[in-house]
Amino acid sequence: MFRRFMAPVLVASLVVAASAVPALATSITGVQVRLPKVSAGGFTVAGAVEDGHGNPIVGADAGLCTAIDGCFAAETISGPGGTFTIQGVPAGSYFLKVYPPEGQNLQPSWYPGSTGGTIDPGSAAMVDVHAHTTGLTVHLVDGYRITGHVKTPGGDPAEGVSIVASGGGSGIPSDAAGFYQVVGLPAGPTQLLVRGPESGPLARQIPNGTVIDGLEVPEGGDPGTTYDTSIGDLTNQDITIVVGRSISGHVAGSAGLAVGVSGPGANPAYEAIVDGSGNFTVTGLYPGTSRLWFEVPGTVPGATNTWGYGYYAGPSATLTSAWADAAEVDTTAGDVTGLEAVLPTFPSISGTVRNVNGPVAGATVRVCGGSGTGCAYASSNGSGVFHLQNVPPD
Numbered sequence: 001m002f003r004r005f006m007a008p009v010l011v012a013s014l015v016v017a018a019s020a021v022p023a024l025a026t027s028i029t030g031v032q033v034r035l036p037k038v039s040a041g042g043f044t045v046a047g048a049v050e051d052g053h054g055n056p057i058v059g060a061d062a063g064l065c066t067a068i069d070g071c072f073a074a075e076t077i078s079g080p081g082g083t084f085t086i087q088g089v090p091a092g093s094y095f096l097k098v099y100p101p102e103g104q105n106l107q108p109s110w111y112p113g114s115t116g117g118t119i120d121p122g123s124a125a126m127v128d129v130h131a132h133t134t135g136l137t138v139h140l141v142d143g144y145r146i147t148g149h150v151k152t153p154g155g156d157p158a159e160g161v162s163i164v165a166s167g168g169g170s171g172i173p174s175d176a177a178g179f180y181q182v183v184g185l186p187a188g189p190t191q192l193l194v195r196g197p198e199s200g201p202l203a204r205q206i207p208n209g210t211v212i213d214g215l216e217v218p219e220g221g222d223p224g225t226t227y228d229t230s231i232g233d234l235t236n237q238d239i240t241i242v243v244g245r246s247i248s249g250h251v252a253g254s255a256g257l258a259v260g261v262s263g264p265g266a267n268p269a270y271e272a273i274v275d276g277s278g279n280f281t282v283t284g285l286y287p288g289t290s291r292l293w294f295e296v297p298g299t300v301p302g303a304t305n306t307w308g309y310g311y312y313a314g315p316s317a318t319l320t321s322a323w324a325d326a327a328e329v330d331t332t333a334g335d336v337t338g339l340e341a342v343l344p345t346f347p348s349i350s351g352t353v354r355n356v357n358g359p360v361a362g363a364t365v366r367v368c369g370g371s372g373t374g375c376a377y378a379s380s381n382g383s384g385v386f387h388l389q390n391v392p393p394d
Contacts, residue, residue, distance in 0.1 A: 042088035043129050045074075047136030049082045049098050051106060052117075056082030057140060059101035064094035064129075068121045071097055093126045098138045102170045105183035106140040117141050119186065143169060143184035144229035146192070148237035150174040152202070158241050160197035165190040165227075180239075187230045194241060201243050201283055244284035245331035247292065249339025251278045252316075291326040294319055294341070296390075307376055307390045309343050316340045321392040346390045352383070359384025369394040 049060040062084040063075035073094055078084040098117070100106035109117035113125030117139035127133065146165065150158040157178030163171045165182045167190030174180040182192070196202035227234055251274050274280045274294075282292070295308030310319030311326030319341055320326060329336055353363040365386045368375040378386040 042090055044085055044087050044132045044134075045089050045094075045096070045127065045129060045136065046083070046085040046132075046134045047096075047138065049078045049084060050137060050139050052139050052142055054139075056080075057100065057104070057106070058082060060084075060140070061099040062086065062138070063097055063099075064089060064127070065097055066092070066094060068095060068124065071095075089129050091130050093128050095124045096127050096136060096138065097124070098140060100140050100143075100184060103172055103183065104170075105143045105145055107143045107168075107184055107186055109138060109140045111136055111138050115139065144187060145233045145235075146182040146185065146190075146227055146229070146237055147233070147235050148180060148239060149178040150180055150194075150239045150241055151178050152243055153240055158196075158202055160200075161202065161239075161241055162195045163239070164193045164195070166193065167191075167229075185229050189226045189228050189230075191225065192227060192237075192239070194239060196241060196244070196284060199284070201246075202241055242286060245287050246281055246283045246335045247285060247290065247329055247331065247339065248279070248281040248335075248337045249341065251280065251294065251341050251343060253278075253343045285331055287332050289328040289330050289332075291323070291328055292339075292341075294343070306388070307346070307392055309346075309390065310392075312339065312341050316342065318342045318344050346392065349388045349391055350386065352385050353380045354384055367391070 045064060047062075049057040049062060051057060056078075058078055058080060060078040060082070061075060062078055063071050064073040064086060065071035066073050073092075074086045074089050076084050076086045078098075096111035097108060098111075099108045107119050109119055110121060110124035111127065112118045112123050115137040118124065119141050127136065146163075150161040150163070152158050157174070157176065159174055159176050159178065161174045161178075161180065163174070163180045163182055165171070165185055167185055167188060169182050169185035169190075172181040172183065227237065272280050272282045282290075292312040293308060294310060294312070296306055307321070310321045311323065312329065313320040313325055314327040317327075329339070349367060351365075353360040353365065359380070359382075361380055361382045361384060363380045363384070363386070365378045365380065365388070366375055367378075367388055369392055376388050376391075378388050380386045
């Protein structure tokens with residue numbers, strides 16, 4: 001669940017990082033850290049969350065805001081009976097806002113000063129907290145729905161497709177019959193965004209793709225169709241999802257090494273794994289141009305001791321680490337097969353981290369290329385040794 005509030009977290013830590021400065025010959029002792037006594041000086045704010053009919057809502061986010069756009073003071077989740085208690089609240093005046101659980105047809109609502117709820121920030125009332133405060137009941141305002149079915153171009157139901165509305169609310173993915181819902185919408189215009197399942201043949205939409213006349217289209221196309229909930233719930237809003245294209249080929253020199261392949265664009269969203277014979281197939285691509293990136297599966301840029309292998313650079317060419325030199329693969333007309341790529345042979349960097357007492361275990365070594373090739377990290381082992389692999393020439 002996306003959390004709208006951030007609870008204050010009190011953390012005391014002393015961080016010592018290995019760096020290119022002379023090591024200290026003596027230890028540092030007597031460092032003292034004092035934490036503010038929030039629990040001793042703070043108050044509790046308690047109440048309940050209900051819908052407009054008085055039914056308790058469990059799992060709602062209730063938070064105190066120092067300003068209409070500053071909801072960061074404190075928060076909690078409503079429990080059994082819809083009750084909530086926010087603890088450790090410093091004395092002051094706050095707005096109380098509650099977000100419904102994902103998937104419920106309710107809108108985020110403000111406390112209006114008495115039992116009830118409002119979606120109008122101008123009608124929100126300040127809650128003065130100078131002692132323990134109880135009995136605040138917020139009614140979440142009913143939302144609007146957009147419902148329909150997602151189908152393939154052949155008319156078959158498409159399961160597991162996520163529909164998101166630009167105007168807010170939360171989407172419930174399509175079921176086995178293709179039925180989808182977007183709930184908790186405010187009254188007004190919105191557009192729908194489509195994303196297919198993470199695996200399978202259905203197109204996993206590139207970010208900001210919208211629906212036009214019931215058909216998903218890519219980012220950068222015509223403005224999406226406007227769905228206006230000012231007139232009430234919208235039903236029978238069917239959507240046809242594109243069946244994705246595929247790109248397949250072979251990676252020479254992989255020797256069975258597991259390599260992730262992803263694309264399109266600068267932020268890859270589609271993945272496959274090169275098999276033991278060096279073959280790969282990427283599915284679910286929205287028709288258009290893609291650039292393929294090869295890396296060790298699960299690699300998180302800047303968080304591991306290896307760089308990726310690079311972008312596909314053309315037929316039988318060695319992969320390149322430069323985005324500008326990557327070859328575009330066009331699936332507009334259909335699937336693309338028979339791509340041949342060659343893994344580069346990259347150097348490595350190894351060494352030992354020491355201080356005056358000998359090797360240092362657990363030190364973090366960060367290495368970054370000077371030409372936009374990114375960074376990688378390595379931790380020294382028990383002998384102080386670190387190793388970074390697949391270092392792009394730089």
